[in-house]
Amino acid sequence: MKSKLKLSNLYLTLVFVIIYLPIAYLIFYSFNTGDTMDRFTGFSMKHYATLLSDTRMISIVLNTVVIALLSALLATVIGTLGALWINQLKQRTMKNAVLSVNNVLMVSPDVIIGASFLILFSFLGFKLGFTSVLLSHIAFSIPIVVLMVLPKINEMPKTMLDAAYDLGATKWQTLSRVILPSITPGIFAGYFMAFTYSLDDFAVTFFVTGNGFSTLSIEIYSRARQGVDLEVNALSTLMFLVSLLLVVGYYLLEKYGHTRKINRNKMMKGPNAQ
Amino acid sequence: MANPIIEFKNISKKYDDNPVLKKIDFEIESGKFYTLLGPSGSGKTTILRMIAGFEDPTSGEIEFEGHRIDLTPANQRPINTIFQDYALFPHLNVSQNIAFGLELKKMNKADIKAKVAESLRMVQLSGYENREITALSGGQKQRIAIARAIANEPKVLLLDEPLSALDHKLRKEMQVELRALQQRLGITFIFVTHDQEEALALSDQIFVMNDGRILQSGTPVDIYDEPINHFVADFIGESNIIPGTMTADYLVHFDHKDFECVDAGMRADEPVEIVIRPEDLDITDLDHGKLQVTVDSQLFRGVDYQITGHDSDNHEWTINSIHQTTVGANVGLIFDPEDIHIMRFGEDEETFDARLDSYEE
Numbered sequence: 320m321k322s323k324l325k326l327s328n329l330y331l332t333l334v335f336v337i338i339y340l341p342i343a344y345l346i347f348y349s350f351n352t353g354d355t356m357d358r359f360t361g362f363s364m365k366h367y368a369t370l371l372s373d374t375r376m377i378s379i380v381l382n383t384v385v386i387a388l389l390s391a392l393l394a395t396v397i398g399t400l401g402a403l404w405i406n407q408l409k410q411r412t413m414k415n416a417v418l419s420v421n422n423v424l425m426v427s428p429d430v431i432i433g434a435s436f437l438i439l440f441s442f443l444g445f446k447l448g449f450t451s452v453l454l455s456h457i458a459f460s461i462p463i464v465v466l467m468v469l470p471k472i473n474e475m476p477k478t479m480l481d482a483a484y485d486l487g488a489t490k491w492q493t494l495s496r497v498i499l500p501s502i503t504p505g506i507f508a509g510y511f512m513a514f515t516y517s518l519d520d521f522a523v524t525f526f527v528t529g530n531g532f533s534t535l536s537i538e539i540y541s542r543a544r545q546g547v548d549l550e551v552n553a554l555s556t557l558m559f560l561v562s563l564l565l566v567v568g569y570y571l572l573e574k575y576g577h578t579r580k581i582n583r584n585k586m587m588k589g590p591n592a593q
Numbered sequence: 594m595a596n597p598i599i600e601f602k603n604i605s606k607k608y609d610d611n612p613v614l615k616k617i618d619f620e621i622e623s624g625k626f627y628t629l630l631g632p633s634g635s636g637k638t639t640i641l642r643m644i645a646g647f648e649d650p651t652s653g654e655i656e657f658e659g660h661r662i663d664l665t666p667a668n669q670r671p672i673n674t675i676f677q678d679y680a681l682f683p684h685l686n687v688s689q690n691i692a693f694g695l696e697l698k699k700m701n702k703a704d705i706k707a708k709v710a711e712s713l714r715m716v717q718l719s720g721y722e723n724r725e726i727t728a729l730s731g732g733q734k735q736r737i738a739i740a741r742a743i744a745n746e747p748k749v750l751l752l753d754e755p756l757s758a759l760d761h762k763l764r765k766e767m768q769v770e771l772r773a774l775q776q777r778l779g780i781t782f783i784f785v786t787h788d789q790e791e792a793l794a795l796s797d798q799i800f801v802m803n804d805g806r807i808l809q810s811g812t813p814v815d816i817y818d819e820p821i822n823h824f825v826a827d828f829i830g831e832s833n834i835i836p837g838t839m840t841a842d843y844l845v846h847f848d849h850k851d852f853e854c855v856d857a858g859m860r861a862d863e864p865v866e867i868v869i870r871p872e873d874l875d876i877t878d879l880d881h882g883k884l885q886v887t888v889d890s891q892l893f894r895g896v897d898y899q900i901t902g903h904d905s906d907n908h909e910w911t912i913n914s915i916h917q918t919t920v921g922a923n924v925g926l927i928f929d930p931e932d933i934h935i936m937r938f939g940e941d942e943e944t945f946d947a948r949l950d951s952y953e954e
Contacts, residue, residue: 481647482680486694486745487668496693500684 342559349552356547366553373550376538380554382449383518383535390456391513397457398464398513399506403498405465406472424462432459433526440527447529455527456517463516464509471505472498504573511569596659598623598749598781599644604653606639606805613639615805617653621783622798623748626775628784630792631802632828637785640802641751644783645674658748673742674751677758679734681726687713687737688722694745712740715774732763739771743778750775752784756791768794789829793817801825809942821945822936826868833871835908837935839863845935848884848906856935858948866936871913873932876900882925886910888918 344356352361370376405421408414424432436455437447445451475498483493499506521536528537535558539551597620606614614636621627629637642648643655646667655663662670673694681690691709700708713719716736721729729737735755742750752771756764772795775782786792792799793813800810801824809821820826826834837847842857847867859865879885886902900912902924910926918924940948 476678476680478676478678478680479682481645481667482674482676482682483693484647484667485645485672485674486741487697488693489668492697497682501682503684 342555345552346556346559349549349556351549354549356549356552366549367557369550370553370557376550376554379533379535379538382532386449386453386456386534387514387517390453390460390517391510394457394460394513395464395506395510398461398509399468399502401461402465402468402472403494405469421462421465424459425466429459429520429522430526433523436523437526447527448532451527451529452524452532452534455523456520459520459523460513460516463512464506467509467512468502468505471502475501507572511565596623597621597656598658599783600656601640602654602656604640604643604650604655606636606643606648607651613805614650617805617807619800619807619810621749621781623781624779625797626772626782626784626795628786628792628796628799629802630786630789630799630829632787634804635802636805637787637800637802638753641674641753641783641785644749645672645751646670671748672751673745673747673749674753675738675742675755677754679738679755681734681738681741683726686722686726687718687724687729690726690737691741691744693741698745708744709740712744715743715778716740717770731759732767735759735767739774743774743780747780749781749783752782754786755784757786757788764791771795793829801828803828807942809945819934819949820868820936821940821942822938823866826866826934826936831871831911831913833869833874833908833910835867835869837865837867839865839935843930845933848904848908850883852883852933853930854933854935855931856933857952859935859937864938866938868934868936869928869932871899871911872897873928874910874912874914874926875928876912876914876916876918877925877927879923879925882927884910884926886924886926888920888922888924891918891920 348356348359349366350362350364351359352363352365353359401421405414405417408417433455436451436458439445440447440451479497479501480493483497488496519536520534521540524534524537525540528534533541535554539554542548542551599621601617601619604614604617605612613634617636617640629640631637639648643650643663646662646665650663654661657670657672682693685693688706688709691712692705695705695708709722710719713721716739718733718736718740721733721737726734726737735758738755756767756771759767768791771782771784784792784795793816796813798810799813799816801808801816803824809816809825811819816825817829820829820832823834826832835847837845839856839859839862840846840851841861842859843854845852845854845856845865845867854867884904886904888900888902890901892899897913897915898917900914900918902910902912904910912926937945
């Protein structure tokens with residue numbers, strides 16, 4: 320029994336090592352004094368210095384983050400409303416049809432989505448750049464949000480909505496006071512998923528971005544084609560740290576969601592006690 | 594009946610041509626405890642949801658205090674519901690749950706606070722204001738659901754099998770409390786259940802339903818002692834139901850013998866069914882018995898023994914007795930004339946009540 324456990328631990332460790340080894344390798348060489356990853360010649364922060372003085376790179380990072388935040392936000396709003404709409408569809412076949420259309424977007428290759436957006440935008444005579452990237456990111460994020468929110472809606476007992484209505488709530492009050500608070504975890508999860516999908520999207524962005532606008536993945540790709548620059552390593556290291564912080568932040572936020580509820584109750588207690 | 598608070602007029606309901614209520618007519622008086630009793634699928638919950646406003650009748654009218662109400666949406670009716678699964682809002686704490694309806698009415702904060710405290714006192718959970726719903730036990734959730742409903746001061750409170758998720762002991766306690774609460778508040782309660790024992794214990798009036806119809810309405814005692822037909826007799830309590838014929842008024846024939854009874858008003862030699870409750874039968878020796886049966890089985894149930902036996906016609910008899918007997922023994926059964934209740938085939942409630950009135954003064 321004990322040796323079996325050890326074996327499974329060993330396996331897990333091995334898997335993680337294999338997954339993280341390339342990243343560790345990349346981070347390690349970001350501190351190299353030399354300009355290649357052939358040989359580690361000594362510790363230095365010079366690649367980080369180059370990165371911080373590279374205004375083009377910094378503006379691209381900002382672009383990427385703005386696109387991710389904004390597209391995730393809009394996709395969350397649209398996706399949540401969409402999930403609510405799908406949920407209240409009475410006809411079973413209609414519901415399944417809409418869900419299938421939603422899921423097809425999830426499984427279809429990014430390249431095809433990107434190419435089709437490019438065709439659409441060129442057909443409409445739309446100028447490629449920030450807006451086209453933003454719109455396409457919103458579009459491919461919506462199905463993700465729908466898939467994250469829908470289970471939460473289904474989990475909600477139907478009698479809860481009846482109860483709200485019974486206690487005098489209008490449709491709108493039921494939505495804002497009962498439905499939305501109940502599905503908040505799903506909405507948050509949807510937002511974070513949409514955010515990460517947007518952040519690391521390459522294929523779709525590659526098609527719909529135009530002259531003068533670029534995101535991180537596109538920039539790193541084009542730089543890597545000209546031979547690996549250790550500035551990219553430095554950037555990747557920072558990005559990795561940021562992702563790590565985001566994950567930690569997400570967990571803290573989830574925990575905070577619970578404690579906030581308790582705090583709010585304490586606050587309720589305050590004025591009551593007076 | 595003077596000034597009914599709720600009146601169903603010729604209500605029918607169909608789901609895709611599948612009738613669930615068939616021309617229902619009834620009146621509900623203010624301030625009483627009513628129970629809709631029936632097996633699942635009998636339409637009792639549909640009636641409740643119609644009163645609440647969650648379902649519309651396919652045809653017919655519902656009146657509330659003399660005005661038509663079936664077109665008023667549920668959130669504007671002075672009626673609240675207690676749901677089977679309590680339907681509390683898990684993202685709100687106890688006081689926020691109870692205050693939900695009051696906040697929507699734009700009541701001021703001090704009044705809400707007082708009302709929440711009062712409602713909690715009513716359900717004996719004072720001081721629970723800041724508890725989380727997830728931290729409550731089933732019985733406590735049940736009480737909070739009641740507190741949330743009564744805080745709105747409804748004129749009618751609807752209860753949809755509210756006790757079915759509780760264990761036996763807690764259910765008994767809650768029955769007593771519900772009854773006391775109803776009498777204290779004076780609100781009309783309409784309670785839905787499939788548990789006949791619960792219905793008998795709680796109600797002023799019971800409507801026994803089956804297959805989309807109200808078969809019989811009356812006080813628990815009326816319904817228990819004088820069930821209108823085989824279904825009601827079988828559904829409410831335990832009963833021995835034996836085919837027989839009416840020889841004359843106050844004389845019924847079954848098991849090759851004539852027995853004195855207290856029912857009348859039927860045709861001579863009309864085929865009927867007779868009902869004798871198991872607790873009305875007493876075991877005696879063979880010669881003294883009005884009937885002779887052979888004991889087939891005996892079950893000890895704590896308060897009594899449930900004894901089953903069969904007579905020479907192979908009719909099964911159930912006897913509830915505090916005295917033990919022997920399996921395989923031949924024994925006599927005695928009962929009084931008033932223990933026999935006669936049911937005619939296909940008699941409707943109106944003729945049944947009229948016939949009973951004609952000889953019961």
